Every structure is written in structure tokens, then in C-alpha cells.
Amino acid sequence: MFAAELSYKSQEATHVCDHVLHLDASHGEQSVIGCGASALFAHLAKLYPDVEVQHVRLWEEATRKEMEYNLEHVNAKMAMLAGRGSEETTQQFAGIEVLAKQLATARGLVVSAPMWNFAAPYVVKQYFDCVLHPGLTFKEVGAGPSGLLGGGRPVVLLTSSGGAAAKDYLTPWILDVAAMAGFDRPKVVSATGLVSRDRTTAIEVFRNQAEAATEHLTLEQGTDRPTKSLDEEISTSCGYEELRSWLESTGGLSSDCLDSLEAARVNGELFLSASDHDWRDEELGLEEADIARLQELQKKFREVAGDAED
Ligand SMILES: Cc1cc2nc3c(=O)[nH]c(=O)nc-3n(C[C@H](O)[C@H](O)[C@H](O)COP(=O)(O)O)c2cc1C
Structure with missing residues (x-):
């Protein structure tokens, strides 16, 4: 939405x-x-x-x-x-x-x-x-x-x-x-x-x-409990599947972009260290809008994953 x-x-x-x-x-x-x-x-x-x-x-x-x-x-x-x-x-x-x-x-x-x-x-x-x-x-x-x-x-x-x-x-x-x-x-x-x-x-x-x-x-x-927010669970050592769930939960990325990151096995560490040049790699084939959103999310990830490591 x-x-x-x-x-x-x-x-x-x-x-x-x-x-x-x-x-x-x-x-x-x-x-x-x-x-x-x-x-x-x-x-x-x-x-x-x-x-x-x-x-x-x-x-x-x-x-x-x-x-x-x-x-x-x-x-x-x-x-x-x-x-x-x-x-x-x-x-x-x-x-x-x-x-x-x-x-x-x-x-x-x-x-x-x-x-x-x-x-x-x-x-x-x-x-x-x-x-x-x-x-x-x-x-x-x-x-x-x-x-x-x-x-x-x-x-x-x-x-x-x-x-x-x-x-x-x-x-x-x-x-x-x-x-x-x-x-x-x-x-x-x-x-x-x-x-x-x-x-x-x-x-x-x-x-x-x-x-x-x-x-x-x-x-x-109930058997269900309020679930922990994904922000609380994410860390820089997360794998590519966990990272994808977190990216999905934050919203704003196309499914093509999410698929490309998953196919390239981009995990927490790679995500955090990726540069503008990396996001523009031809093999990833990302759209401009997705690159801009990824760069925003890198900042957010640094905040939430940094907190989780503390
Ligand atoms: C503006 C208005 C619209 C209503 N529309 C419906 C309706 O579409 N279908 C229906 O079954 N009752 C309709 N009602 C009746 C209310 O659902 C009903 O008054 C209410 O559930 C009664 O609750 P109470 O006796 O606990 O006050 C309507 C009542 C009002 C005031």
C-alpha cells in the first residue's frame, strides 16, 4: 500500500x-x-x-x-x-x-x-x-x-x-x-x-x-504471543533469508529487487558494507528507486542491527 x-x-x-x-x-x-x-x-x-x-x-x-x-x-x-x-x-x-x-x-x-x-x-x-x-x-x-x-x-x-x-x-x-x-x-x-x-x-x-x-x-x-518485532531480531550476522524478511517488513522495495538480493546471497554483513557502486552492479540489475530505498535502509539497518548487537 x-x-x-x-x-x-x-x-x-x-x-x-x-x-x-x-x-x-x-x-x-x-x-x-x-x-x-x-x-x-x-x-x-x-x-x-x-x-x-x-x-x-x-x-x-x-x-x-x-x-x-x-x-x-x-x-x-x-x-x-x-x-x-x-x-x-x-x-x-x-x-x-x-x-x-x-x-x-x-x-x-x-x-x-x-x-x-x-x-x-x-x-x-x-x-x-x-x-x-x-x-x-x-x-x-x-x-x-x-x-x-x-x-x-x-x-x-x-x-x-x-x-x-x-x-x-x-x-x-x-x-x-x-x-x-x-x-x-x-x-x-x-x-x-x-x-x-x-x-x-x-x-x-x-x-x-x-x-x-x-x-x-x-x-x-492463547498459544500465540505478541511476536517480537523484526527490528529486535535483526543483526549484522543475519543470513540472506533473515535479511530478506527484514527488508520485506520495512517495505518499499520491489519484489525483483528482493529476489536479486536473495539470489546474490546478500546477508547482513554484505548489506551493511555495500557501496553505491555495488548496488549498481550489472548482475544485480537494480532500478534507481530500489537503490535509493536500499541506501535509506542501510542507515536504518545500521541503527537497529547495531542496537541488537549491544
Ligand atoms: C443509522 C442507523 C442505521 C442502521 N442500519 C442498520 C442496518 O443496516 N441493519 C440492521 O440490521 N440494523 C440497522 N440499524 C439498527 C441498529 O443496528 C440497532 O439499532 C442496534 O444494533 C440496536 O442496538 P441497541 O438496542 O443495543 O441500541 C441501524 C441503526 C441506525 C441508528
Whole structure:
């Protein structure tokens, strides 16, 4: 999707923290989803008294202001991606970095979202448009975007619909964007057909299901763990296959370029010491755009691989 990525300027997001993040677009505490969320978090507090839950109420005016994302932000982002960042673009992204970090570093995610016109209410879309940026919440790898700080983290989606929800764009979309940020172990709790059901019963059933979903948020339950970021694992002594994975994870190189480097068995040591002349070797046959990106990545590699050696 993107050939380059942003980096945090006013924040740092280096590791997964202890908080669970709740994105709340429900119709309020008395809604079916609202009741389910209360049951889930009450149970979570009982099981894990120390766990911190950060609630982002997407309908609240203050939150709406924080997640404002307009054409000025788009232009600032494009300038930064093109290496033309400035004091002004840093300022424009300062608030976005706070929200992005909160998502990128969460150990688990809960999304409360009723169905609106077959999809999610617009505040949910606005939130994800505001926080999903390469380098802030996800990174591009060969297979597509994945969590900045690794994957394997849980997401619970609490959703409801007035009708049967036979056509549902909400669930696959929320699970896709959550997975982009590293929350790729999904659990969905859904109440459908609410207009024609007894409300008390619907709430009771949903509360029970939401409470049971609490188990899904405990990392101890899963076999997957948040993975170490590739930056933490890479070192100058890495082989050509590891180097390729790292280059893929940073993004911005063509697959022809990656294939050429692999065919030439370029490992960490060779990568670090390669000169401009080396990159232009006819046998490698690299394009100008790839050479420029490789030279940028050599600097990044020196920083991250140097750290790993310490
Ligand atoms: C703007 C809007 C659009 C809606 N669109 C749909 C829809 O496409 N399909 C559907 O089944 N229900 C739709 N609904 C009904 C909501 O999904 C339903 O009110 C909600 O899930 C009920 O939750 P609650 O009783 O917990 O508040 C819509 C509601 C609103 C306000």
C-alpha cells in the first residue's frame, strides 16, 4: 500500500503494554452492546484486577476532536512519507501519534459497534482512518500490512443489528483493520434481529456471551504471543533469508529487487558494507528507486542491527 513509512516524533511505541483498549461506538450504556461491554469488563476486572482498560468513547465530543483527520493531515502525511516532514507536519500529527500509540501498544482490543447501514457507524471508520498509518500502527511486509509491534493479540468485537444482518460489511472490515494493527485473534459476539426480540432476554443472552468472551482477552489462554518485532531480531550476522524478511517488513522495495538480493546471497554483513557502486552492479540489475530505498535502509539497518548487537 505504501512504499515508505512514518515514524513517531512526539511519542515512542517500542513494546506492547499492559492495557486493553476499548473502542466504544455503542448507543450507550443501556444498549444491548453497552450492557454486554459492562459485563465483559466487570468479569475482566475480577479475573485480572491489575489490568488497565482504556475506554475511547467514539461519540464523545472530545474524542471526535482528537480524531479529526482532514486534508491538512493527509497532506502532512504525504509530505512526511516523501521525506519532506517539518516542524509543522510534526505538530499536525502530534495528537494522532497519541491515539496511534494507544492502539499500537495495547495487549488486547475490544470494539463495541452496532450495525449501521450494513457497516460500522462512521465514527469507527474515522478512528481507524486517523490511527492506521505505516510506521505508527502497522508495517508493510511481503504478505501485506501487519502490526507494528507484532501480531497474535486478541480482539473481541461486540456487535448488534436490528435485522438479521444477512449482509454484513461491519464484521469483516473491523476484523481486517484490527488485524492490520496486530489484533489478529478475533472473537465476535453478535446480537441480531433485535427489533423483533424480547429486549430483556436479548440483553441477558448477550451479557452472558460477552462475559464468556473475556477469556479470549487473556494472553495466557492463547498459544500465540505478541511476536517480537523484526527490528529486535535483526543483526549484522543475519543470513540472506533473515535479511530478506527484514527488508520485506520495512517495505518499499520491489519484489525483483528482493529476489536479486536473495539470489546474490546478500546477508547482513554484505548489506551493511555495500557501496553505491555495488548496488549498481550489472548482475544485480537494480532500478534507481530500489537503490535509493536500499541506501535509506542501510542507515536504518545500521541503527537497529547495531542496537541488537549491544
Ligand atoms: C443509522 C442507523 C442505521 C442502521 N442500519 C442498520 C442496518 O443496516 N441493519 C440492521 O440490521 N440494523 C440497522 N440499524 C439498527 C441498529 O443496528 C440497532 O439499532 C442496534 O444494533 C440496536 O442496538 P441497541 O438496542 O443495543 O441500541 C441501524 C441503526 C441506525 C441508528
